[in-house]
Amino acid sequence: MRKNSIKNTRINGEVQKVLSEIIRKEIKDPRINPMTSVVTVEVAPDLKTCKAYISVLGDEASQQSTMKGLKSAEGYIRRQLAHELNLRNTPQIAFILDQSIAYGVNMSKLIDEVTKDISDDEEEDEEV
Template structure:
């Protein structure tokens, strides 16, 4: 199976959607920030591993605490993912902090400052 096959793209999208639902409704860990979103999910072609890119609204401490909370709840999240998705193998999830939204906001502020000086 090719890396960017239609099946792999569909599975990645479905995993991203279900992870978003699990994070929104199921995680009770106080370390996980309430404004945590799943930006993207990349499932390996063999469906054994998954990289979940998350975005956290808050400071660096909130981001680090959210990552620790998600890593400690990985078993629960994987079990819920297996319950909702009908896959032969439930992928192991690795959470990666995605700071592209924060980077974009900072760049937008800088552009506005430069335009305001003119």
């Protein structure tokens, strides 16, 4: 995989910032969960395509409905992105559900349970 240039990294950051503002403030679709965040954005070097990794705080049904809402509002989001950013080409956006935050929270809970069990076992050993 090719390393991102400084220009591409800067464009990724700007697109992520503007995209999160559009999703949070301008889209009125009731399917989109209010706890939706843009985790990261990868814009292709030719500015034709863009992968937006989206994290949704909620259950599976809420995540799926949010993704459907974003897919249906893709044209509006792209038009707003074109108004906000002065790029040669406005990228075609592909929304991808990112499960990494939920996975991290789940792993943290599992680690806490294991460490709690270990500390409970150590306390029992000291009492005996």
